[in-house]
Amino acid sequence: MSETIILNSIEKKLERPQISSPILCELIAVSKEYSLDSGNVMALKDIHFRLYEKDFLSILGPSGSGKSTLLHILGLLSNPSKGRIFFKGQDVSCLSEWALARLRGQKIGFVFQAFHLLPSLNALENVALPLIYQRVSGGQRKRKALEALEKVGLARRSHHFPRQLSGGESQRVAIARALVSQPSLILADEPTGNLDTQMGKEILGMLKMLNEEGKTVVVVTHDVRIANEANRILFLKDGKVESLSSRGEAR
Amino acid sequence: MKSHLIFYDHLKTAFQMVSTHRLRSLLSVVGIVFGVLTLMVTLSIGEGTRRKIMKTIEAMGSNLIYVSSHAGMSQDAGFEYIPLTEAECQRFKEVKGIEAYAPILSSAFLMQASTFQQVIPVEGTTPSYQRVRDLALDQGRFLADEDVLKESRGVVIGKDLAQFLFPFQNPLNQKVHLWDESFKVVGVLQKKGRTFGVDFDREVLMPLSTLQQIQGKRGEVQGAWIRTPRGDLTKQVMRQMEILLSRKDVEIWDQEALLSKKDRITRAFKWSLGSIALVSLLIGGIGVMNVLLVSVAERIREMGLRKAVGATSRDILFQLIFESVFLTLTGSCVGILLGLVTGDFIAWLLNTLLPSTEKWEAVFSWSSIGVAFHFSLWVGLLFGLYPAWKASRLDPCEALTYF
Numbered sequence: 001m002s003e004t005i006i007l008n009s010i011e012k013k014l015e016r017p018q019i020s021s022p023i024l025c026e027l028i029a030v031s032k033e034y035s036l037d038s039g040n041v042m043a044l045k046d047i048h049f050r051l052y053e054k055d056f057l058s059i060l061g062p063s064g065s066g067k068s069t070l071l072h073i074l075g076l077l078s079n080p081s082k083g084r085i086f087f088k089g090q091d092v093s094c095l096s097e098w099a100l101a102r103l104r105g106q107k108i109g110f111v112f113q114a115f116h117l118l119p120s121l122n123a124l125e126n127v128a129l130p131l132i133y134q135r136v137s138g139g140q141r142k143r144k145a146l147e148a149l150e151k152v153g154l155a156r157r158s159h160h161f162p163r164q165l166s167g168g169e170s171q172r173v174a175i176a177r178a179l180v181s182q183p184s185l186i187l188a189d190e191p192t193g194n195l196d197t198q199m200g201k202e203i204l205g206m207l208k209m210l211n212e213e214g215k216t217v218v219v220v221t222h223d224v225r226i227a228n229e230a231n232r233i234l235f236l237k238d239g240k241v242e243s244l245s246s247r248g249e250a251r
Numbered sequence: 252m253k254s255h256l257i258f259y260d261h262l263k264t265a266f267q268m269v270s271t272h273r274l275r276s277l278l279s280v281v282g283i284v285f286g287v288l289t290l291m292v293t294l295s296i297g298e299g300t301r302r303k304i305m306k307t308i309e310a311m312g313s314n315l316i317y318v319s320s321h322a323g324m325s326q327d328a329g330f331e332y333i334p335l336t337e338a339e340c341q342r343f344k345e346v347k348g349i350e351a352y353a354p355i356l357s358s359a360f361l362m363q364a365s366t367f368q369q370v371i372p373v374e375g376t377t378p379s380y381q382r383v384r385d386l387a388l389d390q391g392r393f394l395a396d397e398d399v400l401k402e403s404r405g406v407v408i409g410k411d412l413a414q415f416l417f418p419f420q421n422p423l424n425q426k427v428h429l430w431d432e433s434f435k436v437v438g439v440l441q442k443k444g445r446t447f448g449v450d451f452d453r454e455v456l457m458p459l460s461t462l463q464q465i466q467g468k469r470g471e472v473q474g475a476w477i478r479t480p481r482g483d484l485t486k487q488v489m490r491q492m493e494i495l496l497s498r499k500d501v502e503i504w505d506q507e508a509l510l511s512k513k514d515r516i517t518r519a520f521k522w523s524l525g526s527i528a529l530v531s532l533l534i535g536g537i538g539v540m541n542v543l544l545v546s547v548a549e550r551i552r553e554m555g556l557r558k559a560v561g562a563t564s565r566d567i568l569f570q571l572i573f574e575s576v577f578l579t580l581t582g583s584c585v586g587i588l589l590g591l592v593t594g595d596f597i598a599w600l601l602n603t604l605l606p607s608t609e610k611w612e613a614v615f616s617w618s619s620i621g622v623a624f625h626f627s628l629w630v631g632l633l634f635g636l637y638p639a640w641k642a643s644r645l646d647p648c649e650a651l652t653y654f
Contacts (some may be wrong), residue, residue, distance in 0.1 A: 072648040077559060098563050112651065116556045118268045130560035132260045177560070198623020 023089075024185060024216050025051040030083035032239075034070050041165075043069040045239045047083070051218065053184065054210040058227040059220045061236035067220045068189055070236065074218060075108050075187045105133050109178025111207075113190035114197040115145050115170040117177075123149065124158040129174045134181060148176035153205065158235060166198035175206055186210060188219045191228060204229055255531030259427045265577035267545060270323050277312055279542035280582030282535025283630065287623045290301060290528035291590025294419050294619035296597055304513045308506055313482030314350075315383070318496075330417040333500060334471040337459075343477065346491045348484045353380035354472040356462050360429040360455075371412070372454040373429065375462025380499040383478045386451065389413075389535040391423045391438030398437075398458040411452040413439045429455065432465065456541035482506075532626055536634035543571065543638035554642050555650025568643040575635020576628060583627035587620055 019192030032044040044064045049072070051057060061067045063103045071086065072078045076092055085092045087107070087158075092100065109130075117126045128145035136144070143244075148156045152172040162170055171191060180188050188207060204226060219230060225231050235242040268553055269276045299503050320335050340354040356375040361368065380386070381393045406427065413422040413436070425436050434457065443451040463469050479488050485505040492503055496580035504512075547554070554567055594613030 023494050068652065069648075075559065077651075078646065078648045097564075101558070101563040101566075104559065110559045112556075116552060116559075116651065118553055118556070120271055129557070132257060133557075133563070133566055134560040135257060138259075181561075199361075 003166075020055045021055075023050050024055070024087070026086040027073070027086045027165040028082040028086070030073060032066070032073065032078070036247055041050050043239050044073070044080070047228045047239075047241055049234065049241060049244060051185075051216060053216055054211070054214055056208070056217045056231040057219070057234060058230035058232070059218065059234045060222065060224065060227040061242075063237045066239040067222075067236055069096060071187050071218065071220045074185075076104050082125055092156065093235070101133070106181050107128050107183050107185060108185060109181070109183040109186045111171070111174050111178050111186065111188040111191045113193040115162070115167075115174045115194070117165075117170055117173060119162050120163050122159050123154060123173045123176075124160070126173055127180050129177060131183050144180055145176070148180040149173070151179060152176045166199075168202060169196050171195060171200065171203050172206070175203070175210075179210070183215070185216045185218070188217070190221075191219065192221070200226070254412050257569070258573075261573040262577070265574040268574055269578065269581065272546070272625060275495075275519075275542055275545075276578060277613035280535070280577060280578055280585070282538040283532065283579050283582030283627055284535075284586040284589065286528055286532030286535045286629060287487055287586025288461045288590040288593060290525060290623050290626070291587055291619055292594045292597060292613070293521060293524040293528055294622065295590070295613040295615060296611075297517060297524065297595040298614040298616065298619075299598060300520070301514065301517040302614065303611060304517060305510060308509050308513060311506055311509075312385070313506050314479045314485060315494075315506065316477040316479065316605070317474060318477065318483055318492065318501060320498065320501050333498075334468070334502070335384060335474060336571045337470050337472055339496060340472060340475050341647060342495055343475065343492070346488055348491075350478045350480045351379045351382045352475055353377050353383045353474045354459060355380065356459060356466070356468065356471065356473050358462060358466065362455075363428045367415075371429070372450070373462065374449070374454060375459040376454050380456070380476070382450075383476045386443065389439045389441045389443040390421075393438055394456060394458055395632040399460050402460045402464050403458060404432065404434045404461065405458070406434045407438040407440060407456040407515070408436055409440050409452040409454050410442040412441065412454070427455070430465070438439070451452035498649050523587065529626060532630050536579070539575055539582075539631065540634035540638060542578070543635060544573055544641070546574070547571065547638050547642045550642075551645060551653045552644050555647045555653070558645075564643040565646075568639045569570045571639030571642050572632060572635040576631035579627040579631030579634075580624070583623050586621055586627075590623070591615065 016175060023120065027047050027049055031034050031042065034041045034043055047070065057066050059070060069078070073080055076087070077197075079093065085104065092103070097101065115169040118121075118129070121129070124142065124145050127148050129139040131141040131144060146155060146158060149158050152175050154169060154176065155171050157165065157169060157173075162173075165173065171194075175191075186207070191203050191207065195203060207217050207219060208229065217230075219226065221227050257356065268617075318335070320333060320499040323558070335354070337354060340352065343349055343352045353376050358373045358375070359370050360373050362371045376381075376394070377399055378394050378396055390413075391407070392594075393407055394405070397403070408416075408422070416422065417425055422436050422439055427434050427436060434455075440451055440456075459472070463471065477492075479485055479490065487508075489503045489505060493501075525654070558564075558566060591613075594615075598611045605611070
């Protein structure tokens, strides 16, 4: 009973987006505390927000503001110290490690600043990696991975190894990997950080295209220009939500 | 869950790890390779030696019995040795089922010849020894009753010794010098080879009384060989002899008793060397663990990524254990191959250095390969567990931002 009261009061705090679509992910009073040698650090403090399906959100903030921590929590890679997370209406704190891993593998795709391609695997095998853990058979894996590579325009490079690919190509392979299990949410952590402007634009265009096709996209960045490409901007400072605004309202 | 799919992927990942870090993987499994190699050589040479000894004892014949007294603890806490006497041996006549018997006294003397100087085994015995040990003569005659009576200086020598001493002469009636006495060769044995401790081809047989006189052991013998008409009579004869001698410090052996004793000895040999091999396998496991720990530390970001794309801690755990087992099994394959080659080489070396009638051999057996595989599998599991557990416990967020 008290929970509904809390939820209602939270409701008022949350900003409504212009789009009206179902909630994909909801964070309620989420805090994250790290214990370091020098003492405890609050990386996130009392975060509330909702992520809607087909949303394109950017998380903007200076370094050390807790952007990556928030992304990891959204990606179910780490548990909050306090608060709750609902993913598709399900309280994820009740899920087992195995169920979380499955949810990550099937519903969430990650794109990282450092690409994180495995050097011993070729492009196709890198893209197919998430499917291994979903126990997809070899033939299907290859077919799906090739489809994803085609989508990012790299099908002809499928047998190249990461060291033979340029930065832009590597990130496109990483996007293909994020797409291969057809997730509903794509989380990108500084996806253009290691790329030049031209390449960065290309990658951003690709994320936009995916959003237009119906995927929810969250991009973490410290670059206002990149943040402005999103529909909504969450501004994070010192682990707190400073503002949550629509496009063009960011400072 | 279709676990065979992930099994194949683990295999592929393990193979990639080994092939991208060839030198490191090689060095890490050196311990395993040598452990398995030692195990294989121990088992194959051990089994070969066992068979060789068994063949030698079998060649002795199932209808022979050997009696000897052995040192026992005396009342004043020292070793006491009461030899058998000729008089005791005389009483063997009373035992039913004995075809022939021969008392013996063994010794070794320095033989001086123009070309060499060497310690030669010498046995003092009676004419019946020829019948008991089934010795055939190449030249001349065997020891006669008269030789024993007169303490004569006539000796019968082995074929190899004869050829060595007198390569261009007829050895008969030639003089040989043992210690500071001179002896005359009255006979040369046919080649017989080494049977149970005695190399008839290289020894000297002289009258028992002569040797007793030289050694000042009148009436004493070391033991006696007894021949029964049939192999199935030995047990019965042995029982009778025990009662006849009624001495606790006497050992009576027949082929069967010797076989089981030698079998115990070679088994003990195999197990003691085998356990050294197992210890080196365990140490080899530490090498593998070390490399896996390095490999995990190097691939922290990879582990993070695998978790981000849906791997569970269990997937990571199994993958690393798989890599460990893959490494040790690869090492043990190399060890098995090297072990087979080394076993044959050692057998060849033994045959060259210590030639004998029964050849040394390295006995190949599937069971030793099974043992080697089995132990390396366990070593892989055991020593892979800690690195694998460590990798599976990595926090994916920290792992992904690790530099």
